[in-house]
Amino acid sequence: MKNPLAPIGSLWRGTTERFGYPKVFITLFLVLLCVLAVIQGQSMPGFLKDTLTRLSMIGVLTLAMVPGIVSGIGLNFGVSIGILTGLLAGCIGVELGFTGVGGFFLTNLVAIPISTIVGLGYGWLLNRVKGDEMTVSTYVGFSMVSLMCIFWLILPFKSPIMIWAIGGKGLRNTIAIKDTFGQALDNFLHIDMFGLQMPLGSLIWLAILCFLMWVFLRSKAGVTMSAAGDNPRFARAIGINVNKQRLLGTTLSTVLGAIGILAYAHGFGFFQLYVGPLNMPFIPVAAVLIGGATMRRVTISHVISGTILMQALLIIALPVISKIVPDGAFSEVIRIIVSNGVILYALTRSGGGK
Amino acid sequence: MINAKKFNLLEFLKKNSVPLLFLALGMLGWVASGQPIPMVIKELVDRLSRNLILVLSLIIPITAGMGLNFAMVIGAMAGQFGLIFIKAIGLGGVSGVALAAAFSIPFAILFGIGTGAIMNRAKGKEMITGLILGFFANGLYQMVLLAGIGTVIPLKNPEIVLKAGVGLKNSMDFSLINYVLDRLIPIKVQLGYLVLWIPLVPIILVGLLCWFIVFLQKTKLGQNFRAIGQDKHIAEVAGINVDRTRTIAMVLSTILASFGQIMFIQNIGKLQTYFSHEQVGLFSAAALLIGGATITKATIGNAITGTLLFHLLFIVSPLAGKNLFGDAQIGEYFRSFIAYGVIAVAIVLYAMKKSRAKSQQDSDDMAS
Numbered sequence: 001m002k003n004p005l006a007p008i009g010s011l012w013r014g015t016t017e018r019f020g021y022p023k024v025f026i027t028l029f030l031v032l033l034c035v036l037a038v039i040q041g042q043s044m045p046g047f048l049k050d051t052l053t054r055l056s057m058i059g060v061l062t063l064a065m066v067p068g069i070v071s072g073i074g075l076n077f078g079v080s081i082g083i084l085t086g087l088l089a090g091c092i093g094v095e096l097g098f099t100g101v102g103g104f105f106l107t108n109l110v111a112i113p114i115s116t117i118v119g120l121g122y123g124w125l126l127n128r129v130k131g132d133e134m135t136v137s138t139y140v141g142f143s144m145v146s147l148m149c150i151f152w153l154i155l156p157f158k159s160p161i162m163i164w165a166i167g168g169k170g171l172r173n174t175i176a177i178k179d180t181f182g183q184a185l186d187n188f189l190h191i192d193m194f195g196l197q198m199p200l201g202s203l204i205w206l207a208i209l210c211f212l213m214w215v216f217l218r219s220k221a222g223v224t225m226s227a228a229g230d231n232p233r234f235a236r237a238i239g240i241n242v243n244k245q246r247l248l249g250t251t252l253s254t255v256l257g258a259i260g261i262l263a264y265a266h267g268f269g270f271f272q273l274y275v276g277p278l279n280m281p282f283i284p285v286a287a288v289l290i291g292g293a294t295m296r297r298v299t300i301s302h303v304i305s306g307t308i309l310m311q312a313l314l315i316i317a318l319p320v321i322s323k324i325v326p327d328g329a330f331s332e333v334i335r336i337i338v339s340n341g342v343i344l345y346a347l348t349r350s351g352g353g354k
Numbered sequence: 355m356i357n358a359k360k361f362n363l364l365e366f367l368k369k370n371s372v373p374l375l376f377l378a379l380g381m382l383g384w385v386a387s388g389q390p391i392p393m394v395i396k397e398l399v400d401r402l403s404r405n406l407i408l409v410l411s412l413i414i415p416i417t418a419g420m421g422l423n424f425a426m427v428i429g430a431m432a433g434q435f436g437l438i439f440i441k442a443i444g445l446g447g448v449s450g451v452a453l454a455a456a457f458s459i460p461f462a463i464l465f466g467i468g469t470g471a472i473m474n475r476a477k478g479k480e481m482i483t484g485l486i487l488g489f490f491a492n493g494l495y496q497m498v499l500l501a502g503i504g505t506v507i508p509l510k511n512p513e514i515v516l517k518a519g520v521g522l523k524n525s526m527d528f529s530l531i532n533y534v535l536d537r538l539i540p541i542k543v544q545l546g547y548l549v550l551w552i553p554l555v556p557i558i559l560v561g562l563l564c565w566f567i568v569f570l571q572k573t574k575l576g577q578n579f580r581a582i583g584q585d586k587h588i589a590e591v592a593g594i595n596v597d598r599t600r601t602i603a604m605v606l607s608t609i610l611a612s613f614g615q616i617m618f619i620q621n622i623g624k625l626q627t628y629f630s631h632e633q634v635g636l637f638s639a640a641a642l643l644i645g646g647a648t649i650t651k652a653t654i655g656n657a658i659t660g661t662l663l664f665h666l667l668f669i670v671s672p673l674a675g676k677n678l679f680g681d682a683q684i685g686e687y688f689r690s691f692i693a694y695g696v697i698a699v700a701i702v703l704y705a706m707k708k709s710r711a712k713s714q715q716d717s718d719d720m721a722s
Contacts, residue, residue, distance in 0.1 A: 077482070129709055130713070131478070132701065134479065136698070136705050139694060139701050142698065143694035143697075147691045150688060330500065330501070333497050340486050340487075340493060341493075343486050344472070344490050347476045347479055347483045349475075
């Protein structure tokens with residue numbers, strides 16, 4: 001007699017094999033939350049808007065994971081280094097009085113050379129610690145964030161919207177940039193749906209960057225880089241300079257980290273300095289893993305779908321769960337469990353069993 | 355004769371360069387802070403007995419080649435379960451501390467086994483896995499204490515449970531066990547204008563723990579730890595059950611960390627329910643490394659000197675920052691930079707050595 005559940009079983013196996021357990025579980029969890037939200041009569045267009053806003057904020061940071069994975073350094077837990085250079089460029093932009101859409105792009109232009117130089121140094125270091133990139137990058141990232149805490153206090157910025165009103169020196173913990181170039185892209189270009197403003201401008205910016213990355217990965221340079229990341233010994237044998245490819249990948253990831261935090265701050269309306277960037281890298285790392293990436297393989301669709309899934313989950317979980325359990329801290333707990341659970345799963349799966 | 359002596363001095367400097375560097379830094383900071391000596395000594399004695407067990411709990415996994423056990427925060431959580439238990443039933447004094455320790459042991463064993471199992475699936479990436487596992491466990495810990503208390507776990511004590519009847523309060527007063535071990539045998543020393551209590555019982559307990567660690571190294575188990583730490587494959591071939599031994603190392607470390615956290619709260623007298631454990635791994639690892647330990651080698655001496663030096667920096671840096679730069683914040687940021695930085699440098703040095711050995715081997719393979 002045939003097992004009546006067999007088709008479901010094989011469908012389950014097929015799905016989990018194709019998309020990976022994290023993505024399937026998160027999707028199911030999200031669907032459950034959506035059903036609950038509808039039953040509770042929550043505002044679905046509101047969720048859609050928030051999810052799109054979060055996608056435009058975090059998408060570029062998640063994209064920064066791609067060159068790291070492709071070039072073989074793995075998950076770039078040290079993307080906080082790029083984030084720091086981006087924040088520095090952002091402060092320079094505010095100091096110089098950049099505003100509006102032009103100001104946003106000018107700030108990105110300031111960020112690129114700074115993050116390139118820092119990224120090259122960081123890549124040089126990672127080439128000397130092969131096999132331990134993730135542990136090294138995590139702690140190098142942590143120490144750079146805490147070192148920069150001192151610099152945020154003593155850097156000679158003068159703009160009154162950035163420094164503490166009392167004492168007259170030292171940058172503030174959070175700097176509001178709504179009046180400079182924050183949300184400039186979306187004020188310039190947005191689309192009205194369900195009576196809400198959808199952030200079209202920043203989504204187009206994300207789409208452009210994703211498209212450029214997609215083109216790069218298919219170019220000769222991109223193919224060379226993934227060959228070096230996939231199988232370094234084989235790549236070396238056919239004459240590819242593996243270290244150079246890794247250096248390029250790390251630098252690209254750092255530059256995207258800098259551009260990414262500017263996109264994040266742009267959507268959020270604030271720079272968060274000091275310990276703000278400390279745990280920031282875990283957000284894009286978890287997002288790209290939820291999307292179905294592994295430590296060796298990643299595509300642009302992993303970036304987009306992972307970011308959407310993770311952010312939608314967090315956005316919808318807050319009101320739904322707070323109706324069931326009246327405690328505000330709970331959605332933060334879910335974020336901690338989901339994002340670290342996914343990273344942990346990837347770490348234990350990545351082989352190294354010997 | 356003179357030559358030989360000079361050579362020894364150089365050797366000593368080279369061997370202890372890290373602790374000496376931090377000694378110099380601590381001394382400079384102390385001079386800059388202008389804090390009176392009795393005050394610094396009192397703080398140091400307090401902090402040494404408060405933190406040493408936590409730092410010592412890192413030694414066994416290092417011997418077993420698992421690096422710095424950042425998952426020790428899970429042990430601290432187990433210890434906090436014990437503490438919450440005695441608070442809930444209102445048992446204080448020495449018996450309270452003993453009960454808290456006893457209550458935490460089964461949790462610590464369970465968590466240690468779990469940690470070991472996960473680490474065995476992530477060989478070669480134990481440190482990052484431990485760090486993430488600590489974050490993950492923190493999420494579960496918060497979920498249990500926020501949603502489980504008052505619903506699944508029947509706890510009503512209004513002193514610790516939130517008004518709604520579900521979830522624990524952010525902070526708990528532990529004056530019921532505050533200093534009960536530290537001042538069990540009261541020895542007071544007059545230090546200038548300050549009274550210094552010598553924490554004799556914690557010193558004895560730490561001494562026993564050190565003896566246990568040294569004793570362990572000489573047993574079959576301790577030799578297995580070392581064999582695995584040197585080379586997992588050879589140990590496997592030699593008939594050692596590598597996975598099981600590594601799990602035992604994790605269990606021991608987790609139990610010690612839970613005891614360490616209980617000792618810590620015993621001295622502080624206050625528990626930040628959701629935060630007290632968070633920084634434990636960072637500060638303990640930094641202290642051990644400042645004492646001259648590396649990712650592959652750590653001794654009891656490293657733990658003691660490191661804890662002293664790290665906390666000397668901790669005590670003096672805010673005031674030193676204030677006096678040197680006009681801002682106490684700079685000193686505080688500086689010490690957290692030291693904590694992260696020293697771990698980063700240790701990991702980089704270790705990874706560079708490993709990577710160089712590997713690429714040497716690679717090029718040998720290519721040549722042959």
